Amino acid sequence: MKENFREFFMEKLVVLLKPEDVETSAKEFISVYASYMQGAGIVGKDPSGHVSFPSRTAPVEESNIEFFEEWVDLNNALGIHTVASMDFYTDIWFARDPKYQTMTAEGVAMQHQICPNREEFWEYGAEIIKELGSYPIHEILLFGTGFIRDHFCFCERCRDEFAPLVDQEPSRLTYAYIAENPEYHEKWHEWRSEKVHAGISRLQEAAKESDEAVGREKPLSIAVEILLDPETNLTEGARTEYGYDHKKILDITKNVMVNLYPWSPTLPQSGTKEYDDLIEALYFSTEFKRRGGTVSLFRWGVSSIEHMRELKQIGKDASIDRFLGTFSYPSDYRERRESAVGNY
Numbered sequence: 001m002k003e004n005f006r007e008f009f010m011e012k013l014v015v016l017l018k019p020e021d022v023e024t025s026a027k028e029f030i031s032v033y034a035s036y037m038q039g040a041g042i043v044g045k046d047p048s049g050h051v052s053f054p055s056r057t058a059p060v061e062e063s064n065i066e067f068f069e070e071w072v073d074l075n076n077a078l079g080i081h082t083v084a085s086m087d088f089y090t091d092i093w094f095a096r097d098p099k100y101q102t103m104t105a106e107g108v109a110m111q112h113q114i115c116p117n118r119e120e121f122w123e124y125g126a127e128i129i130k131e132l133g134s135y136p137i138h139e140i141l142l143f144g145t146g147f148i149r150d151h152f153c154f155c156e157r158c159r160d161e162f163a164p165l166v167d168q169e170p171s172r173l174t175y176a177y178i179a180e181n182p183e184y185h186e187k188w189h190e191w192r193s194e195k196v197h198a199g200i201s202r203l204q205e206a207a208k209e210s211d212e213a214v215g216r217e218k219p220l221s222i223a224v225e226i227l228l229d230p231e232t233n234l235t236e237g238a239r240t241e242y243g244y245d246h247k248k249i250l251d252i253t254k255n256v257m258v259n260l261y262p263w264s265p266t267l268p269q270s271g272t273k274e275y276d277d278l279i280e281a282l283y284f285s286t287e288f289k290r291r292g293g294t295v296s297l298f299r300w301g302v303s304s305i306e307h308m309r310e311l312k313q314i315g316k317d318a319s320i321d322r323f324l325g326t327f328s329y330p331s332d333y334r335e336r337r338e339s340a341v342g343n344y
């Protein structure tokens with residue numbers, strides 16, 4: 001993998017790197033590749049819940065600190081657009097506390113994901129945004145920003161809040177009860193969407209606070225992940241399954257990152273109906289950009305140049321010219337995929 005960095009950078013991919021992807025110091029890496037890089041990506045908080053920098057809030061992966069700090073300082077000094085990632089509700093460390101785990105209607109609790117209906121957790125996220133924002137970075141890629149799927153969340157708090165809206169006892173609320181009634185189902189989508197965007201709004205406020213604290217000239221931007229997969233009904237599913245709405249994100253952060261086909265190993269081939277459906281699902285991006293927003297295509301596990309070129313072709317056909325990606329999959333990918341498209 002190492003010798004291919006240049007090729008990926010030449011294709012304008014902003015790679016979200018982990019220090020272990022690099023195998024040299026940040027300084028050595030940057031001295032070789034800086035002139036090819038469109039932007040420099042580094043993991044800030046990963047799905048384990050650990051952060052790569054000294055923190056008073058989250059657990060710290062000590063071995064990443066030196067690389068992280070050198071990386072952001074040097075890239076900033078060279079005028080390279082510097083992005084750090086942050087997993088939000090996908091947080092295994094925080095989810096050790098059963099009180100915060102998101103849950104199915106049958107009471108199966110997720111060990112890797114937090115219920116988005118947790119104001120206290122938004123505050124936790126906001127603190128981490130402020131810590132990240134104290135570094136000279138330009139953008140935060142925010143992952144794990146919605147519900148796992150339409151069947152979530154039935155934790156005690158969600159039951160207590162939602163059941164009265166559909167004339168039901170909290171303990172007797174089932175997914176079928178909601179899904180079988182179109183009016184209830186729409187209420188469910190609306191209610192969950194409000195939670196998701198309230199959480200994102202809190203993080204956006206925190207980014208602004210960090211701008212003021214460090215006197216950043218150009219505001220720190222938050223790119224919000226939108227999962228777009230045929231298994232979860234593309235754009236319509238983004239709202240009904242996960243709870244996010246690009247129109248609301250336009251009002252809040254003006255920056256979305258479309259995670260393309262997260263649950264599918266291969267991208268669709270040009271000339272197929274599936275391909276055309278995907279391009280159609282990306283139409284929203286034109287209006288989003290026209291109104292001043294930024295849209296990027298993101299893909300996990302961009303492991304070959306051929307894969308990268310497929311991604312770029314989709315970008316070309318959908319008029320999106322910003323590409324972000326990782327070489328590997330998230331550490332909790334198996335659980336994430338299973339909970340999103342498996343038999344829960």
Ligand SMILES: [Zn+2]
Pocket residue numbers: 102103115116117153154155156157158159
């Ligand atoms: Zn919940």
